[in-house]
Amino acid sequence: MPRTYNNLxxxxxxxxxxxxxxxxxxxxxxKKDYIIEFEDNIAFNLKILYEELKNKxxxxxxxxxxxxxxxxxxxxxxxxxRDRVVHHALVNVIEPIFEKAFIYDSCANRxxxxxxxxxxxxxxxxxxxxRNGKTKGWFTNNQIKGYCLKADIKHxxxxxxxxxxxxxxxxxxxxxxxxxxxKLILRERERETDxxxxxxxxxxxxxxxxxxxxxxxxxELDYFVKHILKAKYYLRYVDDFVILYSEKRQLKSWKEQIxxxxxxxxxxxxxxxxxxxxxxxxxxxxxxxxxxxxxxLLRKRNIRKMRTKIKKFSNSKISSxxxxxxxxxxxxxxxxxxxxxxxxxxxxxxxxxxxxx
Numbered sequence: 001m002p003r004t005y006n007n008l009x010x011x012x013x014x015x016x017x018x019x020x021x022x023x024x025x026x027x028x029x030x031k032k033d034y035i036i037e038f039e040d041n042i043a044f045n046l047k048i049l050y051e052e053l054k055n056k057x058x059x060x061x062x063x064x065x066x067x068x069x070x071x072x073x074x075x076x077x078x079x080x081x082r083d084r085v086v087h088h089a090l091v092n093v094i095e096p097i098f099e100k101a102f103i104y105d106s107c108a109n110r111x112x113x114x115x116x117x118x119x120x121x122x123x124x125x126x127x128x129x130x131r132n133g134k135t136k137g138w139f140t141n142n143q144i145k146g147y148c149l150k151a152d153i154k155h156x157x158x159x160x161x162x163x164x165x166x167x168x169x170x171x172x173x174x175x176x177x178x179x180x181x182x183k184l185i186l187r188e189r190e191r192e193t194d195x196x197x198x199x200x201x202x203x204x205x206x207x208x209x210x211x212x213x214x215x216x217x218x219x220e221l222d223y224f225v226k227h228i229l230k231a232k233y234y235l236r237y238v239d240d241f242v243i244l245y246s247e248k249r250q251l252k253s254w255k256e257q258i259x260x261x262x263x264x265x266x267x268x269x270x271x272x273x274x275x276x277x278x279x280x281x282x283x284x285x286x287x288x289x290x291x292x293x294x295x296x297l298l299r300k301r302n303i304r305k306m307r308t309k310i311k312k313f314s315n316s317k318i319s320s321x322x323x324x325x326x327x328x329x330x331x332x333x334x335x336x337x338x339x340x341x342x343x344x345x346x347x348x349x350x351x352x353x354x355x356x357x
Contacts, residue, residue, distance in 0.1 A: 003172070004171070004172055004173070004174045005094075005097055005172060005173055005174060005175065006174045006175050007175055008093055008094065008173065008175045008178050009175050009177035009178050009181075011093045012053065012089050012090055012092075012093050012178065012181065013049075013050055013053035013054050013089070014050075015046065015047075015050055017089050017092055017093065018046050018049055018050055018085065018089055019046065020088075020089075020092060021085045021086070021087075021088035021089035021092055022042070022046060022085050022088075024088045024092075025081065025084045025085045025087075025088050026039075034080075034081050035081060038081050038082065045082065046085075049082060049085060049086065053086070053089075053181070056177065056180065058086065058181075058184070059184070060079060060080070060083045060086075060184060060185065060188045061079070061080035061082070061083055062080075063077040063078065063079055063188055063189065063204055064077070064078050064079075064080070065077045065078075066078075075205065076204075076205050076206040077188075077189065077204035077205060077206055077207070078204075078206045078207070079188060079204075079207055083185075083188070084207075084208065086181075086185075087185065087207060087208045087209045088208060090178075090181060090182070090185070090209065091208060091209065091212050093178075094173060094178065095212060097172055097173070098172065098212075098215070098216055098219075101172075101219060102215060102219055102222070103219070103222045103223070103226055105121060105222075105234060105235045105236065106215060106218075106219065106222055106236050107121075107235065107236065107237045107238075107287075108211070108215075108237050108238045109211040109212060109214070109215060109238070110215070115237075115287045115288060115333065115336070116336060118235060118237050118286070118287045119286075119287055119289065119291075119296070119336060121235050122235060122242065122284075122286055122287075122291065123291075125233040125235065125242075125244045126144075126146070126244060126280055126291075128233065128244075129146040129233055129244040129245060129246055129280070130144050130145050130146045130280060144280050144281045145246065145280070145281075146244060146245065146246050146279075146280045147244070147245060147246070147247070147248045147251055147277055147278065147279055147280060148242050148243070148244050148251075148277070148278050148279075148280055148284050149242065149243040149244075149245075149251040149254065149255055149275070149276075149277050150240075150242050150274075150275070150276055150277075150278055150284055150285065150286065151240070151241050151242070151243075151255070151258070151270050151271075151274070151275040152239065152240050152270070152271040152274035152275055153218075153239040153240075153262065153268050153269070153270060153271065154268070154269050154270065154271040154272075156214070156238075156239035156268065157202060157203050157204075157205055157210065157214070157239075158201070158202045159201055159202060159267065159268055160201065160202060160203050160213070160214070160217055160268075161200065161201060161266070161267045162183075162186050162200040162201065163200060164217070164265075164266060164267065165186070165213055165216065165217050166179065166182065166183070166186075168216055168217065168219075168220060169182065169216060185207075185209050186203065186213075188204065188207075189202055189203065189204050211238070214238055214239070217266065218236065218238075218239070218266075220265060220266060221236070221241075221258070221261065221262065221266065222234075222236060224258070224261050224265075225241075225243065225254075225258065229254050229257060229258075231243050231245070231254060233245065237286070237287050240286070240287075242284065242286060244280070248277055251277045252277060255270070255275065255277065258270065285299070288302060288333070289336070289337050295337070295338040296336065296337040296338055297337055297338065297339075298334050298337045298339050298342065302330075302334075303342070303346075306326075306327075306330050306346060307346075307349075309323070309326050310323075310346070310349050310350055310353060313350065313353055314353040314356070320354060323350060323354075327346070327347070327350055330346075331343055331346075331347075
């Protein structure tokens with residue numbers, strides 16, 4: 001019998017945990033007005049959260065929603081800062097419980113399992129699957145053999161079923177007060193009005209809890225692929241995943257079985273246009289890079305976004321300090337591809353605009 005956990009709720013609302021949660025929620029955002037306001041009376045605000053959680057009178061505030069185009073349009077919903085503190089408090093306590101059950105190759109929103117980990121694992125898989133793939137790399141004699149099922153789950157965050165998610169969580173968490181808090185957080189999205197959400201479905205993009213619950217929900221898929229289908233070279237990054245194999249026919253069979261599992265067990269389905277079986281020789285789009293035969297290239301939309309930021313900087317809509325911060329983050333990510341000339345060019349564009357000011 002798998003271990004279950006009870007009496008966790010006091011750990012969540014303890015002042016020690018709330019202080020830790022506040023520190024995590026403010027990380028990298030200390031100059032934001034809403035954080036400065038919250039911290040003007042930090043002891044009082046944390047004590048209020050403590051009392052509300054302890055007495056179960058806590059109620060999340062309405063989500064703040066904005067539209068992000070990068071280039072596809074996405075609605076991002078963020079919780080009030082005090083609610084983000086609660087999210088961190090919850091995850092602090094229950095994440096270690098679920099982390100033990102996650103497969104090794106479930107990436108994103110896990111310590112040490114970000115983009116770089118996913119890219120490295122992908123190339124490891126390519127080398128192992130390619131029949132010509134020796135230790136020198138994933139190509140030999142200008143050839144690469146093998147295929148990749150590159151799949152995307154359709155409208156994932158909008159269509160997560162709350163009842164299924166809670167059923168999965170309850171296998172480990174038996175404390176009904178913790179379940180009460182999780183239900184409150186899941187119902188935050190029901191306050192949205194444009195468009196009105198479907199009750200008991202979906203999670204807002206932008207919340208820590210949404211990212212964490214995504215891994216719990218899709219851990220069901222991970223186990224199906226790894227332990228039922230026995231697919232060895234499987235790698236998931238949130239709602240995108242790849243399976244590598246030497247034979248196209250096997251990947252086609254797995255794709256059909258996965259789609260049936262998603263429909264019957266998780267009330268989801270694969271995106272028809274974005275779920276394809278591709279020859280490894282053609283290159284695969286994964287975690288922000290176009291992984292081609294010889295090179296790892298940054299996606300064009302990523303470059304466009306950076307140049308849009310530079311344009312805003314030239315029009316004084318972004319400060320010099322903010323632009324430096326943006327470039328530092330972009331450069332740290334872009335350097336994992338074959339992008340030296342591109343990064344130097346982007347840097348020069350920023351310097352030229354700075355000199356004009």
